[in-house]
Amino acid sequence: MGRPSPLGNRVRELREERGMTQAELGEAIGVTRQTVAAIEQNRYSPSLESAFRIARLFERGVEDVFYWSGS
Amino acid sequence: MGRPSPLGNRVRELREERGMTQAELGEAIGVTRQTVAAIEQNRYSPSLESAFRIARLFERGVEDVFYWSGS
């Protein structure tokens, strides 16, 4: 299972606000829909590059999309 | 060589401002000094978790430490 992630994110919320599917979001930032699903469910910490791509797509700051939620 | 990273960072500058060595920074955030050196030289995109740890140590936002510099 891997240790719990200290990060949380609002990717799903922001994606749904825009009426996008996981597949569309993945396509837009260059990852697969499975990767988007894993990120939304916080199954692992994405690369900083993926995080920037998502934030830029949503026109938000990285820290508006991803946040520290524990040590 | 790997494709050029679209990210840049100010880790070295912020580390030096605080008079820390690469080894000390690595110890503080839980990675090795080689990893710190690689991040400073932008040899790869760190995990989002490492990026948050660095930013929090420096009491800065993630985007104040790391920035998008290309496509």
Place this chain on the structure above:
DNA sequence: CGCCCATGTCAAAAATAATTAACATGGGTT
């Protein structure tokens, strides 16, 4: 009901990040 579509999930493999253990270099100091 039957058919899409979006999502969840899984296993195996590929790609990339990070570790470990070396050795090299240059600066400063004695």
Place this chain on the structure above:
DNA sequence: AACCCATGTTAATTATTTTTGACATGGGCG
């Protein structure tokens, strides 16, 4: 010169992320 110390760098390995391909579920709609 000899000695530290911080940094650079590399090869080999381990850990983690991401991909690929597959199959399952539930909702909406004909």
